[in-house]
Every structure is written in C-alpha cells, then in structure tokens.
Amino acid sequence: MAAYIEAYNSGRLKEVSDQATKILASCVLCPRRCKVNRLKGEKGYCRTGAEPRVFSYLAHHGEEPPISGIHGSGTIFFSGCTMACVYCQNFEFSQEGGGREITHEELAESMLSLQKMKCHNINLVTPTHVMPQILTALLIAVKKGLRIPIVYNTSGYELEDIIGLLEGIVDIYLVDMRYNEDKASFAYSDAANYSNYNRGSVKRMYAQVGVGEFDGQGIMQKGIIIRHLVLPGGIAGTGGIMRFIADEISKDAYISLMSQYTPYYRACNFKEIDRKLSLQEYAYAQQAMEKYGLGNGWTQDSFGLARFAGVHIKPSFD
Ligand code: SF4
Structure with a gap:
C-alpha cells in the first residue's frame, strides 16, 4: 500500500498539506529562501505563484526499469525549477x-488518469517548489481512488526539514546527486552550497524509505534511487559522490549512473562542457562505483543501453 494512504487515513496528510501551504506565505521551500508571498501571487526564483504549473503528463517508458516497469511511469512535468542548469534538457x-497554470483539482485528475492508464506510479518531476500544491492535489486524488506509489523526482537541491515533512507520504525518492563541489554547482546550476543541502537531504530521504522494496514483478514500491549524471572533464566529482554514498548512505544503494550528458540550452557558452561525454570518462565513473563497492544500479554500455545488477523486471500479462 502506498505510504500516503495511511497518512490520509490518519489525518497526517491533511496536517502536512496545511503546514506546507502556510510556508507559501513567505516561501522557504528550498535553499533559495526567497520569502515571497506566493499565496498572493508573488514569485521568487522558481517563477511559480500559488497554483501549480504543468508542462505535460504522460506514461514514461524511459526511466529506470523498476520505475518505468511494463506500463510506464505516470510522469508529471512541472514548470519552473529551483536550479538553473546551463545544460538543462x-x-x-x-x-x-x-x-x-492548472488548478489543484486538475492536478488530481491528471494523477488519476495516469493511474487509469495502468502506470506503476506517479512520478513528480521537479516537485520541490510545488510540494504544497502536490499535497493538496493528493488529498483530492486519494479521496477519488488514487492508490499507486508516489515518486519524488528531484534535483536534490533540498532543505532537510522540508524533506522531513514528507515522511510517510512519499514512497520513492528519485534524487540527483549532481555535484561534489559547490564551485561547480554554482558555475553550472547557479546553486550555492549544493553539496551540503544535497547530502543532508539524501540522508534524510534514505532514513525515511530505506534502500528499496519491490513487488513480484520487480517494480519498486518504496526506496531511493540516486541518479548521477556524469559530466565532461570530471566536473561532477563522481568519485567524491560515490564515496559519500558508500560511507554515509549504503553500499547497497541503487545508483543510476547516467552517460547521456548532451550540451543543451546554454552549455555552448561553456567550452569545457560543450561536448558529449567520452567513453573513457564514463569508464572512469564506473570504476569509481566499483572502487567504493557500489554494485546495485544501472550503468550504460557504449550503445547507451542500461545494464543492471540487482533487480530484474518480470513481464506482466495482466
Ligand atoms: S520554492 Fe521558489 S519561491 Fe520558494 S524559496 Fe524556492 S525558489 Fe524561492
């Protein structure tokens, strides 16, 4: 059973939803701490007011196998972001x-229609700045029959206390660990002190959901998947991140080591990242995973195909 069902039944979901909505009056939902009154329509760094803004929602088949499964991950792409990565796809x-901009009711309806499409979960992409709106929509959706797990798909630029509110509500964290060093996070994502915020919040997420639980088909029901996008020239600091995961999270943590970096958006203005990753750079990143004894997760071969050690999806014919 999805965690938020129990939270709904106990009244905690409503309590947290009210508490989170109050934060919007002087918004400190993320490390930017803009303190604007979003309930009155003011906008901070994420350019989002009181209502959620959505770009699209669909059944996504390109996420990690235990998230996409057979029928796809019910993905909702929110507009706006608390980071500004120069290479954002x-x-x-x-x-x-x-x-x-959509209403909370429309957001709830989109969740329900993804469930109707047999998606395995509701995958909230870039949810940080609209977390209160998501919880309000969730209250409506649960009442109307939403039952599938929730995936909090975040850049990892998060405040620990805000993640703490989500205990017993979020089932799965799909979280980026992008940079080992703040110099890089500031230069390429305009995100100061990323590593501290990121590490603290990942620890908190792990404490809430543990490594991972799967159903009989190999679809994740609860847990954390740490995504790391390898950047050209070792800019992401892959070795330091792998060491942190091994020492402070778990050697069994599921890691998605991503090789698909492409210089989108404004990356052409940064010579050092204005290219794809070389095979050798990706091989170094894989070696870092091995060096720290991290064996669970997904790496990619030279054709970009995912290889995995751990859980395998079993076909479902229902
Ligand atoms: S969620 Fe938006 S308005 Fe709130 S602190 Fe973060 S960037 Fe600022």
Missing part, C-alpha cells in the same frame, strides 16, 4: 516558462 519549461 528541459529548459523550455524549467527555465523559459513553458506549460500552464
């Missing part, structure tokens, strides 16, 4: 305003 709606 979703820049059209994360940075440039694509998408439209």
